[in-house]
Amino acid sequence: MNENVDLRVPVLIVGGSLVGLSASLFLSRLGVRHLLVEKHGSTSTHPRGRGNNVRTMELFRTAGAERLIRDAASVLADNHGILQAGSLTGDDQEWLFKEIDPGGGLARFSPSGWCLCSQNDLEPVLVAHARAQGSDLRFSTELLTFEQDTDGVTAVVKDRGSGEHTTVRADYLVAADGPRSPVREQLGIGCTGPGDLFHNVSITFRSRRLASVVGDRRFIVCYLTDPEADGALLPVDNEERWVFHAPWRPDRGETLEDFTDERCAEHIRRAVGAPDLDIEITGKAPWHAAERVAERYGSGRVFLAGDSAHEMSPTGAFGSNTGIQDAHNLAWKLAAVIGEAAGPGLLRTYEEERLPVAKATSARASARSGEHSHPGYAGSPGPGGDGRKGGMLTVALGYRYVRGAVLGVDPGLPVVPEGMGLTGEPGTRAPHMWLRRDGGRVSTLDLYEKSFVLLSDARHADWRAAAEQVAKRLAVPLAALGIGSAPGADLAPEDGADWAASHGTSPEGAVLVRPDGFVAWRSEGAVADPEATLYEVMVTLLHRG
Helix, strand or coil, rough: CCCCEEEEEEEEEEEECHHHHHHHHHHHHHCCEEEEEECCCCEEEECCEEEEEHHHHHHHHHHHHHHHHHHHHHHCCCCEEEEEEEECCCCCCEEECCCCCCHHHHCCCCCCEEECCCCHHHHHHHHHHHHHCCEEECCCCCEEEEECCCCEEEECCCCCCCCEEEEEEEEEECCCCCCHHHHHHHHHHEEEEEEEEEEEEEEEECCCCCCCCCCCCCEEEEEECCCCCCCCEEEECCCCEEEEEEEEEEHHCCCCCCCCCCHHHHHHHHHHHHCCCEEEEEEEEEEEEEEEEEEECECCCEEEEEHHHEEEECCCCCHHHHHHHHHHHHHHHHHHHHHHCCCCCHHHHHHHHHHHHHHHHHHHHHHHHHHCCCCCCCCCCCCCCCCCCCCCHHHHHCCCCCCCCCCCCCCCCCCCCCCCCCCCCCCCCCCCCEECCCCEEEEHHHCCCCCEEEEEECCCHHHHHHHHHHHHHHCCEEEEEEEEECCCCCCEEEHHCHHHHHHCCCCCEEEEEEECCEEEEECCCCCHHHHHHHHHHHHHHHHCC
């Protein structure tokens, strides 16, 4: 099986949409050579999948792409909230929420924020940034076959332009090949969940006069509820480019051919409440809302990420965000195993951590569709109908890993808590606080990407000395940072903030944070032998025992 190989890479990524491109970027940042193949000739041209939540933007911040993405999204920077209306010209109008972050409370938890950037604008940024980091991205290249053995994966890919076949040998394969994933199908992995929820046709169109109808209502989306012409209206540039999601009911015999330009234009006019509105239909694309989660996140040396692992209702924009966070979780683990810092058992924690998050998030997305009466969705609101229990921010940022590469977590805790905490508990995303370093300002979250980081008080050098010795003994990347105002401190909290209290420890304790910014372990006080304690912790986390 290893003979006649044309190309050898540690990782082969199949699929070059948001999740595959993010995986490529994250792997490149960690120095992992890889190949990405995408059967389509270019990135997406359809404005969809545009809600990037705060956790996703934190990841892009760490990867050096956040500013590039916000620049690409600048045209919609002032759009906030969700409007529900019988029409845009009538009196039956209600803001489901008007601001994503009313009062600016998110700043307590994160240095980043939500970003409205459509897939067709975001993907080119990821392509350019990933290639600048050394990524090998090949569009118009299709996976034909793959086989795996105990040592790796052998795949045959085809250049759809030239017809040339290339045999690729990889240590691991990451399948980001969509909801009807051929890779998942070949692995024989089934899915759980309710399945299809509703179907829509996404219609892109131009209208110069619609902006005057919308006026100063700068919404992310407007749900229009006319029983004869319901749907969702989304601005693309707030001026003349728009998207309308029209319910499609194939169970009643409707076909895509039924959605003629004339029918779509009349549907939009009635929904908006402007019978003389100028409309030029520029494109149509079907999409399906579903709630499904794969029974397993991979088999052997092949892993699923994004829509190949889970499908979610679009309300709340959880689907692509969960997929990008899958890719980030998997990337650092692949880097650790390929670099021989960790044993292969670390890769099993990918499923242990991400599958429960997908189940909890997909259920919340469906409940959110019910709460917002999303056009086409017939389900009812789930628990927490006011959106506070398991609300948007908690689901996006406050989830925890109760099993996996974490120590000291009660496995009986819910994956998504009822409210936001982020106080340094193992299994949760490490707390954000502002620090001073070398005269500059950084968030604690800026410290985490390429290694484990041990935080301790600068007045107690024993933890830093222990981390340095453990890093040498295990030959693993482990940074030791002392925080405080004492001489020799690496970092100083702004305004005299108490870093230890914010991380749930004491000045004598320490907090170990993973490369993905999640707390792996903490000591809430002094220990008799810091080096021995930390050595055992790292061996356990990295499956080196």
